[in-house]
Amino acid sequence: MAEKVSKSETASEPVKIEPRVLPVVKPEPAPQANMPLLRIEDVGKKFGSFRAVDRVSLDIAAGEFFALLGPSGCGKTTLLRMLAGFETPDEGRILLGGRDIAQVLPHERPVNMMFQNYALFPHLNVRDNIAFGLRRAGMARAEINTRVAEMVALVKLDGLEKRKPDQLSGGQRQRVALARSLARRPQVLLLDEPLAALDKKLRESTQFELMELQRRLGMTFIIVTHDQDEAMTVASRIGVMAAGRLDQVATPRELYEAPLSRWIAEFIGEINLFEGQVETRGHDRIVVSSRDAGTLAVAEPRNPVTRTTVSVAVRPEKVKLSRRGPVADGAGNQAINRLEGVIADISYLGGLTVYKVRLDSGAFLRSSMANTARIDIDAYSLSQRVVAWFTPDDCLVLEQ
Amino acid sequence: MSARRIFARPARFAAIAPYVWMVLFFLVPFIFVLKISLSQTVIARPPYTPVFDFTAGWAAIEQALGALSIDNFRLLVSDDLYVLAYVRSLVVALISTSILLLIGYPIAYGMARLPKRWQPLAMMLVIVPFWTSFLIRIYAWINILQHDGLLNQLLLALHLVAQPVVWLSTDSAMYLGIVYSYLPFMILPLYATLTKMEPALEEAAADLGASPREVFWLVTFPLSLPGVGAGVLLCFIPIVGEFVIPDLLAGSNSLMIGQTLWLEFFNNKDWPVASATAIVLLVLLIAPLLLYDRLQRRQLEAK
Numbered sequence: 001m002a003e004k005v006s007k008s009e010t011a012s013e014p015v016k017i018e019p020r021v022l023p024v025v026k027p028e029p030a031p032q033a034n035m036p037l038l039r040i041e042d043v044g045k046k047f048g049s050f051r052a053v054d055r056v057s058l059d060i061a062a063g064e065f066f067a068l069l070g071p072s073g074c075g076k077t078t079l080l081r082m083l084a085g086f087e088t089p090d091e092g093r094i095l096l097g098g099r100d101i102a103q104v105l106p107h108e109r110p111v112n113m114m115f116q117n118y119a120l121f122p123h124l125n126v127r128d129n130i131a132f133g134l135r136r137a138g139m140a141r142a143e144i145n146t147r148v149a150e151m152v153a154l155v156k157l158d159g160l161e162k163r164k165p166d167q168l169s170g171g172q173r174q175r176v177a178l179a180r181s182l183a184r185r186p187q188v189l190l191l192d193e194p195l196a197a198l199d200k201k202l203r204e205s206t207q208f209e210l211m212e213l214q215r216r217l218g219m220t221f222i223i224v225t226h227d228q229d230e231a232m233t234v235a236s237r238i239g240v241m242a243a244g245r246l247d248q249v250a251t252p253r254e255l256y257e258a259p260l261s262r263w264i265a266e267f268i269g270e271i272n273l274f275e276g277q278v279e280t281r282g283h284d285r286i287v288v289s290s291r292d293a294g295t296l297a298v299a300e301p302r303n304p305v306t307r308t309t310v311s312v313a314v315r316p317e318k319v320k321l322s323r324r325g326p327v328a329d330g331a332g333n334q335a336i337n338r339l340e341g342v343i344a345d346i347s348y349l350g351g352l353t354v355y356k357v358r359l360d361s362g363a364f365l366r367s368s369m370a371n372t373a374r375i376d377i378d379a380y381s382l383s384q385r386v387v388a389w390f391t392p393d394d395c396l397v398l399e400q
Numbered sequence: 401m402s403a404r405r406i407f408a409r410p411a412r413f414a415a416i417a418p419y420v421w422m423v424l425f426f427l428v429p430f431i432f433v434l435k436i437s438l439s440q441t442v443i444a445r446p447p448y449t450p451v452f453d454f455t456a457g458w459a460a461i462e463q464a465l466g467a468l469s470i471d472n473f474r475l476l477v478s479d480d481l482y483v484l485a486y487v488r489s490l491v492v493a494l495i496s497t498s499i500l501l502l503i504g505y506p507i508a509y510g511m512a513r514l515p516k517r518w519q520p521l522a523m524m525l526v527i528v529p530f531w532t533s534f535l536i537r538i539y540a541w542i543n544i545l546q547h548d549g550l551l552n553q554l555l556l557a558l559h560l561v562a563q564p565v566v567w568l569s570t571d572s573a574m575y576l577g578i579v580y581s582y583l584p585f586m587i588l589p590l591y592a593t594l595t596k597m598e599p600a601l602e603e604a605a606a607d608l609g610a611s612p613r614e615v616f617w618l619v620t621f622p623l624s625l626p627g628v629g630a631g632v633l634l635c636f637i638p639i640v641g642e643f644v645i646p647d648l649l650a651g652s653n654s655l656m657i658g659q660t661l662w663l664e665f666f667n668n669k670d671w672p673v674a675s676a677t678a679i680v681l682l683v684l685l686i687a688p689l690l691l692y693d694r695l696q697r698r699q700l701e702a703k
Contacts (some may be wrong), residue, residue: 086603106606107615113607119600123622132618133608184608 035098037062037220038083038188043092043102045078052078054244055092060188065214065221067235071267072226075244080190080224084113096187107136112186116193118177120165126152126176127161133184151179154213171202178210182217191223195230207233228268232256240264256315258302261400265313272319272365273398274312278305286397288312292363296337297392311398318394319367321355321386337395339365339388343380355380357388430682437675438468448671472676482660482677486684489657492646493639496578497586500635501628503579504586508627509620511587512594519595526584526591538577538648545573545649574650578639586631593627594620626695633692637685657681 036059045053053075060066068076081087083094085106094102101109112133120129130151134144152158155175165173174194181189194210195203211234214221225231231238232252239249248260259265262273276290284300288310296312344364345356354368365388380386439448450464476482511522529537544550545567552564567573601623605615643658650656655663657677664674 084603084607086606106603107609107611111607113604115600115604117598117600119598119604121601121604121619121623132605132610136609136614180604180608 036060037097039093039095040079041093041095043079043082043089043094045082045087045089051244053082053089056246058239058246058249060220060222062220063218065211065234065236066223067231067238068222068224068241069228069231069238070226070241074241076224076241077192079241080113080192080222083188083222084111084190085109110187111190112181112184113190113192114177114181114194116196118173118197120173120176120180122165125162125164126157126168129165129176130180130183133180137184147183151183154182155179170197171206174198174206182219186219188220188222191221193225194223203230210234232268240267258396259313259398262311262313262398263400265398270316270366270368272314272316274363276310276312278308278310281305285392288397292361293337293339293359293365294361296395298395298397299392301397305397305399307399312395313398314390314395316354316366316368319365319388319390321357321367321369321380321388323386336389336391341365341386341388343382343384343386346380346382353379357386433675433678435468436671437472437679438470439672440469440471441670441672446671447669472672473680475673476676476680485655485657485660486680488654489640490684492574492578492656493636496575496582496639497632497636499575499579500582500586501632504583504590504631505628508587508590508594511591512597523591526587529584534581535644537581538645541573541577541580542568542648568649569651571650574646577645577649578642581645582635582639585634589630589634590624590627593624597623629692629695633688633695637688637692640685641681
């Protein structure tokens with residue numbers, strides 16, 4: 001893509017998308033004020049006795065880039081397929097612009113989907129693949145030609161219009177799939193693991209292109225992915241799913257810094273967890289005594305803690321290491337959590353170095369440090385005795 | 401190439417094996433049949449002349465070559481009996497293949513859409529008739545279709561007809577027998593193609609606004625064409641030369657070319673005309689055979 005930089009500059013003028021209701025869509029009731037574009041209300045789906053989606057409720061506003069994130073089998077794809085119309089919910093409503101579309105057939109929904117393995121029609125060339133949906137909408141020939149040309153330019157496929165899918169690279173196929181699903185200008189674009197088939201480098205650059213495209217078109221995107229990095233990169237909000245339930249809906253930052261459960265904390269990035277009992281509450285602090293890390297002071301969470309057995313969670317990059325302790329490092333706060341141990345393992349990852357510290361209790365603690373200097377004469381070595389420390393604001397209490 | 405070198409290079413042997421097979425079991429017999437088709441019938445053993453005697457010297461061979469003629473082929477073209485038999489064979493094959501496609505496609509489509517765990521059972525049900533001899537199955541149809549057969553008994557018992565209906569020795573009975581016998585050959589290649597098709601393709605078409613009918617005609621059917629081609633040719637080619645089914649189930653007023661050939665050979669003892677009949681049949685079938693070959697090659701290349 002690097003060689004096409006000049007092209008993307010010219011293409012970055014906002015593409016005008018007039019809201020257009022496709023002929024197959026019946027007239028809709030006027031949307032109520034404050035109504036989100038898409039409202040999922042208590043939607044459930046069972047396959048036999050297996051609850052694939054368990055009473056999920058979710059509002060998605062127009063123009064959002066929303067990610068459904070979860071491990072495989074968590075129900076995210078089933079939820080997406082219900083939005084596309086390939087599955088019918090057993091219960092609940094799916095309101096799009098105020099109209100319940102739960103029972104509407106796929107070909108009558110103003111929603112399009114980009115499929116995981118693209119599902120390009122192998123017998124049609126790039127042009128006819130992109131024009132497929134436009135022809136079904138009964139669009140005039142001239143208008144189809146204009147729209148296809150516009151889409152081809154949008155995803156930078158110029159010159160490949162006559163190729164069949166098997167004559168394209170993986171990245172080019174991905175673009176055709178994207179152009180085909182965008183061509184009808186759906187009210188919502190659903191993306192089912194759209195980048196899973198690409199290699200890592202291409203995936204990363206494509207993530208940014210997707211974001212740029214979504215901003216430029218001002219369209220609502222819902223992406224399904226099992227890759228937390230991908231969800232964090234592209235989405236403005238993420239819904240984390242597990243076992244058919246939507247466990248947390250939050251911005252990427254909230255999800256990382258304030259996960260609602262141990263499970264989410266561990267699913268998104270790395271985290272140190274220490275289980276313990278709540279000792280005291282008050283003075284905007286909670287004190288937890290744990291077997292592995294002694295007494296820990298934690299900032300009072302937004303929701304009052306009700307249980308006595310909790311977990312204290314701290315991200316590795318919030319854990320600082322020093323040779324003598326935090327006081328010597330100039331932080332004089334009494335409530336700082338100090339843990340002593342020896343360096344048990346060092347992983348150098350380029351931008352970061354991750355130290356695994358064996359605490360005196362025998363438990364392990366991870367600390368990651370950015371390698372801001374090229375030559376670090378002060379680096380820690382294996383078996384070196386260190387003090388690991390973090391402030392009450394650096395950590396949080398998790399009840400589940 | 402010596403025997404030792406052949407065994408030392410199994411790969412090379414494997415590469416020439418099909419050609420050895422073709423020469424031994426196709427080309428050589430074909431040359432024999434071609435030679436007989438150019439001979440004249442005589443009451444003798446063998447029942448044709450000339451006979452090549454390679455021990456009698458070059459002059460004798462030259463004389464035998466000179467005695468060959470294309471009279472038998474002239475006869476085939478000039479006599480309505482043969483022309484009509486060829487036309488009838490092609491028409492019967494065309495009609496039967498069309499019926500087979502119309503019946504076989506929905507069955508194959510239904511099988512491919514069954515839940516995965518039911519598909520092996522459906523496949524079994526299609527193949528199960530092969531466990532009984534083909535001839536026995538055709539005789540069973542005679543039993544069902546004859547004057548006091550099961551079908552007429554059932555129709556009479558239900559008071560749908562007052563008199564037994566003549567089923568046997570009609571074209572309908574023949575088509576029934578052909579369609580019944582060849583249905584697996586139509587279903588299996590269609591099923592193989594349809595079951596390989598990615599279900600997401602049909603979903604993508606529906607997602608892009610195609611009605612179920614459009615999904616079928618714009619995506620499913622075009623993508624199943626290789627299977628349609630294979631099924632059609634697998635049925636059409638052998639039906640043209642079919643002998644047993646028309647002989648046992650159809651009436652005797654018009655013959656298919658397989659029956660004509662049989663009569664020439666066994667009743668008239670006219671080996672040369674029978675051979676000429678076979679050669680013409682082969683030439684007629686070469687076109688669809690080549691088509692089938694090209695289709696298969698294209699499918700292989702696509703993979």
